Amino acid sequence: MRQNPARRGALLDAAIDVLAREGARGLTFRAVDGQAGVPGGTTSNYFANRDDLLTQAGARIYEHLTPDAATMARSLDGSRDRKRVAELMHELVARIGTHRTGYLALLELRLEATRRPGLRVVLTQQIKADIDANITYHMESGLPGDATTVLLLYLAMNWLIVEQLTLPDVFTEAQLHDLVERAVEHLVPPN
């Protein structure tokens, strides 16, 4: 397997684009070569097989979706109360637009995981680690609520993102904003 990390990253980003646009079934080595604008056969030199490509694409999406250190630090500015949680949730929803391809590709990978046991194992580990990191971050930052608070917000915000990504006319912007407010109001203790 070739090891140039920049090239590997570019191929994974092309794979994420193909996943979002064509679905998991459309993700072939040839489609990734085309999307990345590299000579035919390049992708097959970097990934052992389709499972390898799918699982590495999943890891790459998480790299992109995880806020960088500066964003994490900034998110601790200001108060540590319910109002701040609501602001963070609004920021999360606002980020959907800029990470649209990654979110869609992740949904495609989840569906593909129902058909591929190896992918299911890897995605399960990634998502458990992501949930645990969210709980740890919430608790250590001194934001109000406990692990259950974070899990219930995770459930509500994830489906709100699916709705907004796939059928954006089900809820208006104003309804989405209100749902975030009401979710935080019900799920997060006042302080």
Add this chain to the structure above:
Amino acid sequence: MRQNPARRGALLDAAIDVLAREGARGLTFRAVDGQAGVPGGTTSNYFANRDDLLTQAGARIYEHLTPDAATMARSLDGSRDRKRVAELMHELVARIGTHRTGYLALLELRLEATRRPGLRVVLTQQIKADIDANITYHMESGLPGDATTVLLLYLAMNWLIVEQLTLPDVFTEAQLHDLVERAVEHLVPPN
């Protein structure tokens, strides 16, 4: 277009099976013919094109997922309090197993709707109508809470179903049960 309703229904059920197993890109007239065990060309006699097949499959899934009159009537047995809402939510989650194919096919259709404006319009109408029906049912049945209660339960339960369907090892059975209990506790007023 041929009109035999039983045959049309059987072809749509075959299309739902193909959607869940192969993804939206795998849904061809030929694949539906094969899944339904009918002569090649049959599906093309019943549906004008792939958009027609996809939108009718979406409507068919909603027919299957909507509880029948007997189930609806039975769901009004007993008390009309928060405890009853929790029971109904547990029953909803328990039904995932028996409607697994329909739920997975609906997720595939949502992703396909990001590529097909016509499908997006039809699915948006169906899902808005479903949400409105849930709100009306909840209010008229005298269960505690308002439209926001129903919407927030809709968000949380839908993602819980996605998690359980696609990556069933992220949460244990006990965690899922507890998440349903805590969601109802936070989102539904005591009476």
